[in-house]
Amino acid sequence: MAAIVTAEGLHKSFARRGSMSPPVLDKLDLELEEGSVLALLGPNGAGKTTTVRILSTLLRPDAGRATVAGFDVVRDARRVREIISLTGQQVAVDDKLSGTENLTMMGHLAHLPRRVVRGRVAELLTAFDLADAAHRQVGTWSGGMRRRLDLAAGLLTRPRVMFLDEPTTGLDPRSRQALWDVVRGVVEQGTSVFLTTQYLEEADRLAQRVALVDGGRVVAEGTPAQLKREVGDAGVELTFASASDAGQVAPAVAATADGARVRVPTDGSVAHVRSVLSVVEATGVTPDHWEVRAPTLDDVFLALTGHVGQEHSARPAGVAA
Amino acid sequence: MTYLLRDVSTMTVRGLRLVSRDLDAMITAVVLPVIILLMFVLVFGGAMDTGTGYINYVTPGVILLAAGFGAASTAAAVEHDMSSGMVERLRSMPVTAWTVLSGHVAASLVKNLVTTAIVFGVSILMGFRPEASALEWLAAVGMILLFVGWITWLAALVGVLVRSPEAAGGFSFFVMFLPYVSSAFVPVDTLPGWLRGFAEHQPVTPVIETVRGLLAGDAAGGADPVGAAVLAVVWCLGLGLLFAVAAGLAFRARR
Ligand SMILES: Nc1ncnc2c1ncn2[C@@H]1O[C@H](COP(=O)(O)OP(=O)(O)O)[C@@H](O)[C@H]1O
């Protein structure tokens, strides 16, 4: 299978001349295989949105090169726009328009032949389970419904590549599940999906490959299975009274301590959890608290890079980039 | 090219829908000018000596003031599109993205046409007696729309440049200020010297004189009606072109 999206050595800095702030993207390399899903997994401020904006022709990189279906995103931006769709981090629909009106407008703006717009809109509203609410103003819809409409607006033209920037952030678990189903359906229809997310679970459920980004670089790349092999399906998480207690126990269970915490990857079976706890007991240091937990993004970073991903909070509250 | 026309018409339909469903803005656009008209006529009317009934004098000014309110909501609508992700989405599509601005401008023109009709209606009920032929009416409304056009393109430019809804709203202060310092509500020669200089050389005054002349047989005493009309048209077209181009460039430049 060939790569449909490539990025080589992407570099981007928003720093003003003379300022010392580090680049937002620093030699970022990526590849999305045609017909598959790539998840860009990383904390807030890692550079996910910036990457998506460059790949979708909204922003020029300072250095490096990116292509979509062989077209350069800077030089052949027009060609790229004809074959992609972007669903940004913010839901971009008009609250004062109905669902049907929103999609119809997007169909015209996407330059679909006039006679096919109506049918395509009805088809998508039904497929995304929005037909019942279609005549109501979108401002009255739930967050999950609005997000599905937002996705549908990007699918009117059957794009070859769909960019989804944190599509489920802020959604409740049921809406998230519904959205995942929608994305799987899109992939089945042959669209390649470039997804960004802060949730390990989301990357695991949807993507064939995951690229872990931090500080504008890909710090690890692989299949979800490879990542999970490193991190474990779950972890026995032990919290000790002090970092030195944690440091004493960690080597015995072949883990590294993170402050007063030690996390031991596990398959979650009774036998394995019991064996971990026996080893801990044998060290003579008693944890204050322990639990078995699904891995978080922090756990992934700790396991793969040896440190926790940095939360960059340079952005003022309420402004999503 | 054919796509450009289609994009413009799609965006115009969108702009009209958004405007007609924004109840707050609609009330501001219609109720406020009527209240201001009532206030001017009932409160100040007695004190003014403008040569004819004050309502004949002041009605065109109130209509231009209403254009200012309308422009402020255009600035807010454009700012919302810039910051809400809508423009980002359009830019990732093969549309001519700046047509989103022309959609808002077209909607503003239609909205102001409605406001204008309502203000004229109320004004006539209160004793406004225009003596215009059908052609003069048409010319007067055309003049008003030219004025609305440039002020709305300025509003679109403001909407592209500002980074918050509050800043877009602040725009209304500026556009409210213009008609007050013109012959819209008081004859220019009642103003202090330095203000008079400004009032005589700003676009609202020739527009007002022209509309007033067309509707009321120039009862307010404009000296050179043709000159004023030419000046008004040149002002409005010039500023309209300037701000439309500036808005388009600013739109392209803002990332
Ligand atoms: N237009 C911009 N101007 C200045 N700084 C920006 C801009 N866009 C993003 N940044 C900064 O770049 C960094 C990465 O942002 P972003 O790509 O949005 O990260 P993510 O999507 O992973 O949260 C952040 O520190 C952010 O503040």
Ligand SMILES: [Mg+2]
């Ligand atoms: Mg982001």
